Amino acid sequence: MVKKRTKKGIEKGGHTHLHKHEKEIHLHKHEHNGIVHVHPHFHPEETHTHPHKHDVTVPPTLAHQHEHLEAHSHIHTYAFERYAHLISPIHALDPRVKLITFIFLVILIVLTPHLYWFRFLAYFCLIFTLIFFSRLPLTFIIKRSLAILPFILIIGLFIPLSKGKISGSYNLGFLSINPKGLVIFLNILIKSWLSILVIILLSASTKFSLLLKGLEHLKIPAVFISLLSFIYRFASVIKDEILRMKRAKDSRNFGDSRSYQLKMIGQMIGSFFIRSYERSERIYQAMIARGFDETIKTIDPLSLKWSDLAFSTIFLASIIAIQLWRC
Amino acid sequence: MHIPDGFLDAKTWVSTGLVSITTIGYAAKKAQKELGEKQIPLMGVMAAFIFAAQMLNFPVAGGTSGHFVGAALAAIFLGPWAASLLMTTILIIQSLLFADGGVTALGANILNMAILAPFSAYWIYTSLKNLLPSRISLSIATFVASWFSVLISAIACTLELATSGIAPVSLVLPAMASWHTLIGLGEGLITLTVAQLILKVRPDLFKIAPKPDYKILVAGLLISLFLAGILSPFASTLPDGLERVAINLGFLKLGEGRHLVKSPIPDYAFPKLENEQMATALAGVIGTLVTIILIYGLTLAIKKKKA
Numbered sequence: 001m002v003k004k005r006t007k008k009g010i011e012k013g014g015h016t017h018l019h020k021h022e023k024e025i026h027l028h029k030h031e032h033n034g035i036v037h038v039h040p041h042f043h044p045e046e047t048h049t050h051p052h053k054h055d056v057t058v059p060p061t062l063a064h065q066h067e068h069l070e071a072h073s074h075i076h077t078y079a080f081e082r083y084a085h086l087i088s089p090i091h092a093l094d095p096r097v098k099l100i101t102f103i104f105l106v107i108l109i110v111l112t113p114h115l116y117w118f119r120f121l122a123y124f125c126l127i128f129t130l131i132f133f134s135r136l137p138l139t140f141i142i143k144r145s146l147a148i149l150p151f152i153l154i155i156g157l158f159i160p161l162s163k164g165k166i167s168g169s170y171n172l173g174f175l176s177i178n179p180k181g182l183v184i185f186l187n188i189l190i191k192s193w194l195s196i197l198v199i200i201l202l203s204a205s206t207k208f209s210l211l212l213k214g215l216e217h218l219k220i221p222a223v224f225i226s227l228l229s230f231i232y233r234f235a236s237v238i239k240d241e242i243l244r245m246k247r248a249k250d251s252r253n254f255g256d257s258r259s260y261q262l263k264m265i266g267q268m269i270g271s272f273f274i275r276s277y278e279r280s281e282r283i284y285q286a287m288i289a290r291g292f293d294e295t296i297k298t299i300d301p302l303s304l305k306w307s308d309l310a311f312s313t314i315f316l317a318s319i320i321a322i323q324l325w326r327c
Numbered sequence: 328m329h330i331p332d333g334f335l336d337a338k339t340w341v342s343t344g345l346v347s348i349t350t351i352g353y354a355a356k357k358a359q360k361e362l363g364e365k366q367i368p369l370m371g372v373m374a375a376f377i378f379a380a381q382m383l384n385f386p387v388a389g390g391t392s393g394h395f396v397g398a399a400l401a402a403i404f405l406g407p408w409a410a411s412l413l414m415t416t417i418l419i420i421q422s423l424l425f426a427d428g429g430v431t432a433l434g435a436n437i438l439n440m441a442i443l444a445p446f447s448a449y450w451i452y453t454s455l456k457n458l459l460p461s462r463i464s465l466s467i468a469t470f471v472a473s474w475f476s477v478l479i480s481a482i483a484c485t486l487e488l489a490t491s492g493i494a495p496v497s498l499v500l501p502a503m504a505s506w507h508t509l510i511g512l513g514e515g516l517i518t519l520t521v522a523q524l525i526l527k528v529r530p531d532l533f534k535i536a537p538k539p540d541y542k543i544l545v546a547g548l549l550i551s552l553f554l555a556g557i558l559s560p561f562a563s564t565l566p567d568g569l570e571r572v573a574i575n576l577g578f579l580k581l582g583e584g585r586h587l588v589k590s591p592i593p594d595y596a597f598p599k600l601e602n603e604q605m606a607t608a609l610a611g612v613i614g615t616l617v618t619i620i621l622i623y624g625l626t627l628a629i630k631k632k633k634a
Contacts, residue, residue: 032405097519103430110332110340110431126407147330147426155334155493184493191333196426199332203424211423221355223367227416230371231378238372262385262513266520269380269395273404273521274529280372284365 003293080144080200083136084207090134091205094308095214101315102202106195108319114187120194122322127197134205144200148192155188208232213302234279328484329421329436332429336491343487344434350442351415353407368403374413377401378420385513393510396480398440399473400518404525404532407449414441415628439483448476461524469522474515481507481546 084091084308105123112119131141203211212232216225246270360365377397384394385459402409415437421427428436455468485503489496525532 031533039417064621080426106332110335110429111337144426151331151334183456188333188493192331192429194332195332195429195431199423199426200431203426221359223354223355223412224416224419226367227371227374227412228420229418231375234372234375235378238376239382242379242383256386259516262516265383265385265395265523266517269400269517269520270524270528272376272380273400273525274532276372276376277369277529277532280369283372284368287368303539305485323449 050102063197068125080203081208083140083204086135088133088135088205089311090130090201093311094204094302094304095210096217096302097304097308097312098202098206099211099214099218101312102165102198105315105319106198108323109191109194109198112191114183118325119322120190122325123194126318126322127194127201131197131201134201136201136204140196141200141204144204145193145196148196152189152192168313210302215304236277238272238276242268245272328426328439328480329418330432330484331355332431334491334493335432335435335487339487339491340435341429343438344431347415347434347437347442351411353439354411357408358412358578364410367430370409372415373401373405374416377413379419381417385517386531393513395443395517396440396442396477396514399452399469399514400521401477402445402449402476403452403469403472403518403522407446410445410449411441414445417441435484435487439480439487443483444476444480447479448472451475465526466519466523470515470519473518474511477511477514478504478507585632 105126109120109123112123206214212225212228215228216222249264249268260298377400380397381394382394398410398414401413405413418428418436418441419431420428422433422436449472452468452472455471456465458464458468481501481503485496485500489499490492
């Protein structure tokens with residue numbers, strides 16, 4: 001079935017995708033600031049890991065005006081940037097400043113010696129102050145930080161097994177937990193959780209275009225910048241296609257033997273490989289038609305503001321204070 | 328397999344970070360020089376495709392599932408350098424935007440999934456493909472290459488965690504290796520089906536990848552040596568991994584860790600255990616090396632016969 005579809009797709013050339021999109025698009029009307037907007041609305045995907053913006057109630061902010069300008073672009077909004085349009089001191093920072101200070105903070109957290117519980121507490125306070133000022137919903141951040149759980153659990157399984165020479169252990173029936181193992185575990189738990197909070201704060205409070213520009217100014221090679229923007233633009237489009245095909249597959253009672261399932265997934269991925277290749281050819285032609293000359297140009301250059309300088313100073317001062325704080 | 332922040336100790340994330348930056352920096356430079364402007368949209372859309380395809384889960388065993396990785400697929404069709412850049416970009420986006428994999432652990436994750444996986448896959452694929460001039464050898468090459476790419480990522484990930492003193496290598500390595508041998512079979516079968524489909528529908532796509540380059544073989548050898556030579560001796564310090572961490576951090580923080588370490592003398596109480604662990608750690612790496620050398624030798628021998 002998949003094979004046939006692929007062959008058909010090739011015969012028809014580039015037009016297949018366009019027709020398919022048109023069929024599934026629903027016109028979605030809603031009133032916004034007195035103006036009725038009509039914009040394409042895709043079927044909500046049940047299995048979607050990163051819900052579209054339409055499914056989410058965006059909190060009312062001053063940013064709304066600005067947001068509705070961008071809400072109609074073809075780019076689907078990912079979960080990480082659901083709140084990227086809020087107005088807050090953290091959102092307003094220069095992306096370069098944010099990238100440098102936040103990644104520096106992660107490095108400091110990771111380098112903190114274990115048993116320095118007070119220093120961890122200080123980082124915790126610093127991070128939650130930043131989260132407070134960013135106006136990001138706390139539940140959103142906490143929920144996303146649970147991504148580290150699987151790893152934590154795996155490591156947790158090995159605590160009872162790590163045998164050290166320290167005498168005395170917390171005996172829980174057949175399990176004897178080594179205090180050394182427990183310290184390793186707590187150390188990892190705290191560090192990974194604090195670090196993931198910082199990264200979530202960074203990604204959730206910065207628009208992707210700004211983050212990309214920040215990375216570009218920090219001398220990340222141009223290849224990566226263009227690849228990153230391609231992923232951002234097309235991953236959701238391709239994902240929608242894949243999910244549509246997956247739904248079609250599931251609805252046709254897909255649940256045979258394991259090898260059959262793997263074969264079907266392989267054929268799905270294969271046809272998407274070919275589709276993506278053909279899509280890239282069309283995109284290249286479209287880029288050439290619009291005068292692409294191997295460089296990607298963007299408008300509105302970044303400029304450091306006084307607030308960026310103030311933030312960096314306060315941030316550095318608090319970092320130094322935390323380092324000097326004996327515990 | 329995306330290692331979060333805080334799991335690796337300083338020596339591990341700094342050293343893997345340096346290796347990854349050097350390799351990927353070289354790849355980026357090479358890409359900017361060699362890639363035509365047409366390659367940029369091709370690689371970009373392929374990166375988006377692999378990023379999206381990674382969501383497809385497949386059943387492994389006992390109710391768990393693995394997901395498609397795609398490093399081998401990218402390496403076979405786009406060449407190892409392009410695949411490496413592509414996988415790195417996916418890892419950067421996953422770590423910065425989806426908080427999947429840490430920022431300090433990015434170097435280690437890149438080494439596992441964007442360097443070791445595509446290069447080993449490419450290496451095995453190009454070596455095995457020429458053994459027999461038929462579709463069967465192409466299928467075998469694709470299958471083995473993608474199966475191995477998953478296995479080597481898992482082994483490298485385990486060694487990095489073990490080096491950081493988190494879990495004893497003698498327990499984790501066999502568990503991870505056997506588990507990913509299974510998951511790798513899924514990856515292998517999927518990539519095999521993809522290759523067969525493309526061979527039927529668009530056989531011309533097999534020619535996108537640049538011709539094999541001897542530099543790649545050298546790079547592969549260097550990376551294998553890095554694993555064998557640098558990571559394994561560290562793994563032997565495992566019984567007192569925590570003290571090791573403290574010593575390292577103490578050193579980094581100019582003696583701050585001094586109060587913590589009761590005895591800076593390494594714990595030599597279990598010489599047998601230590602040897603066992605080192606042996607286990609080395610076994611995987613040496614096995615890898617031997618396999619690669621065997622495959623390469625076999626290819627050379629057959630090529631000579633043909634000539």
